[in-house]
Amino acid sequence: xxxxxxxxxxxxxxxxxxxxxxxxxxxxxxxxxxxxxxxxxxxxxxxxxxxxxxxxxxxxxxxxxxxxxxxxxxxxxxxxxxxxxxxxxxxxxxxxxxxxxxxxxxxxxxxxxxxxxxxxxxxxxxxxxxxxxxxxxxxxxxxxxxxxxxxxxxxxxxxxxxxxxxxxxxxxxxxxxxxxxxxxx
Amino acid sequence: xxxxxxxxxxxxxxxxxxxxxxxxxxxxxxxxxxxxxxxxxxxxxxxxxxxxxxxxxxxxxxxxxxxxxxxxxxxxxxxxxxxxxxxxxxxxxxxxxxxxxxxxxxxxxxxxxxxxxxxxxxxxxxxxxxxxxxxxxxxxxxxxxxxxxxxxxxxxxxxxxxxxxxxxxxxxxxxxxxxxxxxx
Numbered sequence: 335x336x337x338x339x340x341x342x343x344x345x346x347x348x349x350x351x352x353x354x355x356x357x358x359x360x361x362x363x364x365x366x367x368x369x370x371x372x373x374x375x376x377x378x379x380x381x382x383x384x385x386x387x388x389x390x391x392x393x394x395x396x397x398x399x400x401x402x403x404x405x406x407x408x409x410x411x412x413x414x415x416x417x418x419x420x421x422x423x424x425x426x427x428x429x430x431x432x433x434x435x436x437x438x439x440x441x442x443x444x445x446x447x448x449x450x451x452x453x454x455x456x457x458x459x460x461x462x463x464x465x466x467x468x469x470x471x472x473x474x475x476x477x478x479x480x481x482x483x484x485x486x487x488x489x490x491x492x493x494x495x496x497x498x499x500x501x502x503x504x505x506x507x508x509x510x511x512x513x514x515x516x517x518x519x
Numbered sequence: 520x521x522x523x524x525x526x527x528x529x530x531x532x533x534x535x536x537x538x539x540x541x542x543x544x545x546x547x548x549x550x551x552x553x554x555x556x557x558x559x560x561x562x563x564x565x566x567x568x569x570x571x572x573x574x575x576x577x578x579x580x581x582x583x584x585x586x587x588x589x590x591x592x593x594x595x596x597x598x599x600x601x602x603x604x605x606x607x608x609x610x611x612x613x614x615x616x617x618x619x620x621x622x623x624x625x626x627x628x629x630x631x632x633x634x635x636x637x638x639x640x641x642x643x644x645x646x647x648x649x650x651x652x653x654x655x656x657x658x659x660x661x662x663x664x665x666x667x668x669x670x671x672x673x674x675x676x677x678x679x680x681x682x683x684x685x686x687x688x689x690x691x692x693x694x695x696x697x698x699x700x701x702x703x
Contacts, residue, residue, distance in 0.1 A: 386571075389531070393575050396524035398689055401575075402531045402682070409535070409568045413559035423556035430545060431556050434538050441683040445690045 635699025
């Protein structure tokens, strides 16, 4: 191991993604309004800037997957807050925006197949979340539909929080504290 | 593998470019009016994310990527600035688009030694810029502008495809999505 070993930026990025996703989806599940400063501030700063920082760190680590995923989803949050603060956009067109972000999550999911179960769960559930939200924007869905999307999003965010904790704790203790479902080759 | 191996920034830049291009050209194809969502994507993902990818390409020693990503990142920032300022003179905007097409045209020549996928991105982008320029210079029928939009959607999707191919092929260590490597 070299002296200049860099840290693992993934827990930071996963927390920025996960915590913001949980809070946004507590809104989607029907509990609180979207314009709440807690969602907007977490979206710009923790979901947004912290994830972009984690993505740039992944570049130095040589991790193309992490560079692409964290930087992209960081900017997703910043665009989302921009749209909300500007008073929203055309509903159907926003459906296409959500669909395209889902497409990114979908092909990134394929790149998780060689990794472990926990990261596969994060990307499968975020793909599903984006596409559920796209459908909710394209069509007039009953109100329980977006609530299901909200609960699905809370699970997605919690899975990222779990993975962040697992990566930090397992490295720290040098053993498996929280299992992440390593795939045996 | 060296200790200081850096990641490949191209998928990030290609996604910032590709996704924003697809969404703008859904508008150009006539489906939706210009919208806050496009402005947000233009400033942040098409703009800042691509500039970050361009600066990373500098550290990678890739002059082509540095020039292309940083330039197109700033293209998106200028475009959103113009839209927010209420738009420029229509014919002058045609020249602006023509010049960006000229950049793309000579960058296209820089792709001849690379792969078919990146050639497709730069060729279709050159065509897109110049179709848009013609649409600004002359009174063209609506069908022309719709066609331009569809051409742009294809261009953006080709960049998304290439981004996915670069990540998946590196990750699996084999060709998952072919990108038409040219045999020398």
